[in-house]
Amino acid sequence: MTRWLALAFSLATIGCSQSGPCSGPHCHCSGGNTCNYSCGGVSGCVADCESLVDCHGDCADHCNTTCHDATTCDLTCGDDCTADCHSASTCTIACGARCDATCTSVSGCAVHLTSGVVHCNSVGSCSVVCADGSAATSCGGGVMACGGCPSAP
DSSP states (O other): OHHHHHHHHHHHHHSOOTTOOEESSEEEEESSSEEEEEOTTOTTOEEEEEEEEEEEEEOOTTOEEEEEEEEEEEEEOOTTOEEEEEEEEEEEEEEOTTEEEEEEEEEEEEEEESSEEEEEEEEEEEEEEETTSOBOEEEETTEEEESSOOOOO
16 A cells, blocks of 8 residues: 555656646646646656646657647747747747657747747747747748758658
């Protein structure tokens, strides 16, 4: 019985309460008003927020972060990460090199990245700024890039 209680406690501390904060290699926030998560320096973190008013997330390199069905999504990630916002009022993403960001069905999307691509689909506005302060290159089809457009397959 003690073993099961210890396992349940360890799983509860890794997860996310509806009001945050959450830390660890995986975080899932669902429902409620606000979730604040931070994966800290954990490389490869997977974090997602859904059905919230506000989601504020921070993850390191090689992470995958998602925010959907929220009023405000505010995501920060390091190099080689994937950030996805969909079905939100506003989405702000800040990410490092070789970022792959997506905004879908968002009223306003603002992305600041070192290099990589941003996919803007069904958005009211999509602003992409490169780390050097320059505007991103439009690659067509709702894709914008810093550091060159991706090659066609």
